[in-house]
Amino acid sequence: MNPSTIQQLTDLAIRFRDERDWRQFHNFKDMALSLSLEVAELCELMQWKNGKELNSHLATNRERAGEELSDILHWVLLIAHDLEIDLDDAFRRKLEANALKYPIDKSKGRSTKYTDL
Amino acid sequence: MNPSTIQQLTDLAIRFRDERDWRQFHNFKDMALSLSLEVAELCELMQWKNGKELNSHLATNRERAGEELSDILHWVLLIAHDLEIDLDDAFRRKLEANALKYPIDKSKGRSTKYTDL
Amino acid sequence: MNPSTIQQLTDLAIRFRDERDWRQFHNFKDMALSLSLEVAELCELMQWKNGKELNSHLATNRERAGEELSDILHWVLLIAHDLEIDLDDAFRRKLEANALKYPIDKSKGRSTKYTDL
Amino acid sequence: MNPSTIQQLTDLAIRFRDERDWRQFHNFKDMALSLSLEVAELCELMQWKNGKELNSHLATNRERAGEELSDILHWVLLIAHDLEIDLDDAFRRKLEANALKYPIDKSKGRSTKYTDL
Numbered sequence: 466m467n468p469s470t471i472q473q474l475t476d477l478a479i480r481f482r483d484e485r486d487w488r489q490f491h492n493f494k495d496m497a498l499s500l501s502l503e504v505a506e507l508c509e510l511m512q513w514k515n516g517k518e519l520n521s522h523l524a525t526n527r528e529r530a531g532e533e534l535s536d537i538l539h540w541v542l543l544i545a546h547d548l549e550i551d552l553d554d555a556f557r558r559k560l561e562a563n564a565l566k567y568p569i570d571k572s573k574g575r576s577t578k579y580t581d582l
Numbered sequence: 583m584n585p586s587t588i589q590q591l592t593d594l595a596i597r598f599r600d601e602r603d604w605r606q607f608h609n610f611k612d613m614a615l616s617l618s619l620e621v622a623e624l625c626e627l628m629q630w631k632n633g634k635e636l637n638s639h640l641a642t643n644r645e646r647a648g649e650e651l652s653d654i655l656h657w658v659l660l661i662a663h664d665l666e667i668d669l670d671d672a673f674r675r676k677l678e679a680n681a682l683k684y685p686i687d688k689s690k691g692r693s694t695k696y697t698d699l
Numbered sequence: 700m701n702p703s704t705i706q707q708l709t710d711l712a713i714r715f716r717d718e719r720d721w722r723q724f725h726n727f728k729d730m731a732l733s734l735s736l737e738v739a740e741l742c743e744l745m746q747w748k749n750g751k752e753l754n755s756h757l758a759t760n761r762e763r764a765g766e767e768l769s770d771i772l773h774w775v776l777l778i779a780h781d782l783e784i785d786l787d788d789a790f791r792r793k794l795e796a797n798a799l800k801y802p803i804d805k806s807k808g809r810s811t812k813y814t815d816l
Numbered sequence: 817m818n819p820s821t822i823q824q825l826t827d828l829a830i831r832f833r834d835e836r837d838w839r840q841f842h843n844f845k846d847m848a849l850s851l852s853l854e855v856a857e858l859c860e861l862m863q864w865k866n867g868k869e870l871n872s873h874l875a876t877n878r879e880r881a882g883e884e885l886s887d888i889l890h891w892v893l894l895i896a897h898d899l900e901i902d903l904d905d906a907f908r909r910k911l912e913a914n915a916l917k918y919p920i921d922k923s924k925g926r927s928t929k930y931t932d933l
Binding site: 702703704705706708711712715718719720721723724726727728731732734735738739741742745749750753754757758761764765766768769770771772773775778779782783784785786787789790791792793794796797798801803806807808810 | 820821822825829835840841843845848851852855858859862866867871874878881883885886888889890892895896899900901902903906909910911913914920925
C-alpha cells in the first residue's frame with residue numbers, strides 16, 4: 466500500500482463516522498474530552514516506570530502504544546476536519562513559526578522555553 | 583504543494599529536532615507530558631463555552647486551534663517515530679479493529695460504548 | 700466522627716503510603732501523572748453526555764464520582780505534603796488572590812477571564 | 817488560625833462563587849475541564865526536568881506549585897459539593913477500599929497495580 470496522506474486518513478475516519486451516523490454526537494467539547502482521555506490511556510502505559518525500564522516496557526507494549534497513538538490521531542483528524550482546518554498546511558506553517566521561535570543557533574542543545582531564550 | 587504523507591510530516595518534525603539537537607531531552611514520559619499539555623491548550627479554547635457560542639468562538643479562533651492541533655500532531659508523530667511505530671499502518675489497523683468493536687448495524691446512531699452494545 | 704481537617708486526611712494518606720513503603724516510587728512527575736489519570740477517570744464519567752442527561756448520569760453514579768474525586772484529592776494531598784506546602788494555608792491565600800483578580804463588582808455574573816475584565 | 821476542615825474550605829469556595837453569581841456557569845463538564853486545566857498547569861512546572869533538577873525546580877517554585885494545587889483542590893471541592901458528595905467521608909471510605917485492594921503484605925515495596933498483585 467502506498468503511504469497515506471493526512472487527507473486520506475481523515476477520509477477514512479469520516480467514512481467510519483458517517484457509516485455509524487455519529488456526527489450528531491460530535492460536539493467539539495466532547496471530542497476534545499475524548500482526545501484527552503486517549504492521551505491518558507497512552508500515559509497510563511508509562512505510569513511508575515522510568516529510564517530503561519520505561520523504554521523496555523513500551524517496546525514490549527508497542528502494539529498497544531500504537532493503538533493509543535492511533536486513537537489520539539483519530540480525534541485530531543476529526544476535530545481538524547470539523548473545524549475546516551487544513552491540518553497538513555497548518556502543521557507545516559506551525560513548524561515554520563516554531564523555527565522562528567527557536568532559532569537553531571540559540572536553541573541548539575537547550576531545553577529552554579522560547580520565552581526564556 | 584502536494585498533500586503530505588504521515589511519513590513526510592514525521593520527517594519534518596525529526597529534522598526540526600535534529601537541527602536543534604533536542605533528541606537528548608525526549609524521553610517518553612516528558613514527550614507524553616508535552617502532548618497532554620498541548621491538548622490542554624486546545625481545551626482551554628473551549629472553556630466555559632458551549633453550543634453555538636462554542637462553535638462560533640472556535641471558528642473565530644480557527645488559526646489558533648490549528649496551531650494547537652499541529653502541536654498535538656507533532657508529539658504524536660515524534661512519539662510514534664521513537665517507538666518505531668508505523669503510525670500510518672497502525673491507524674488503519676486500529677480503524678479495522680474499531681469496525682469490529684462497533685458493527686454498523688449495532689452502533690448506528692448510538693453513542694453507547696462497545697462494552698455495552 | 701468529627702469532620703476531618705486537610706492535615707488529618709493528609710496524615711491518613713501518608714500512613715497508608717508508609718505502611719506499604721511506597722514513598723520510594725513517588726517522584727513528583729509520576730505523582731502528577733497519576734493525578735492527571737484520576738482526573739481522566741472522573742472525566743470519563745461525563746463523556747458524550749450533556750445537560751440533564753449528564754446530571755442524571757452523575758447522580759446515578761455518585762458513588763463512583765466520589766471515589767474518583769477522592770483519588771484526585773489523595774494525590775493533591777501527597778504532592779503538597781512532599782513539597783512541604785501547607786495546603787490549608789495555600790488554599791486560603793489563593794482564594795484571597797482570586798478575590799483581587801475577580802472583584803465582585805466587575806465579575807458578577809460574568810464568565811470572562813480576569814485578563815479580559 | 818485553627819486548621820480547616822474540608823467542609824470549611826468548601827464553604828469558602830461556595831461563598832466566593834455565590835458572591836460572583838457564577839453558579840450558573842458551573843455545569844459538570846466545564847468544571848471537570850477546568851480541573852484538568854489546573855492539573856496541566858501543575859504539570860507544566862515539571863516539564864523537561866527530572867531527578868534532582870526537578871526537585872530543586874519545584875522547591876524554588878513552591879509558591880506557584882501551592883497555587884496550582886489550591887486551584888485543583890478548589891474544583892474538587894466544588895464538584896463534590898454540587899454532586900452532594902460528602903468528600904470527607906468518601907475519602908476515608910476510598911482509603912479503606914484501597915487498603916483491601918492493596919494488602920500490606922502483598923504490596924509492600926511494590927509498585928504493581930492491584931489487578932496484577
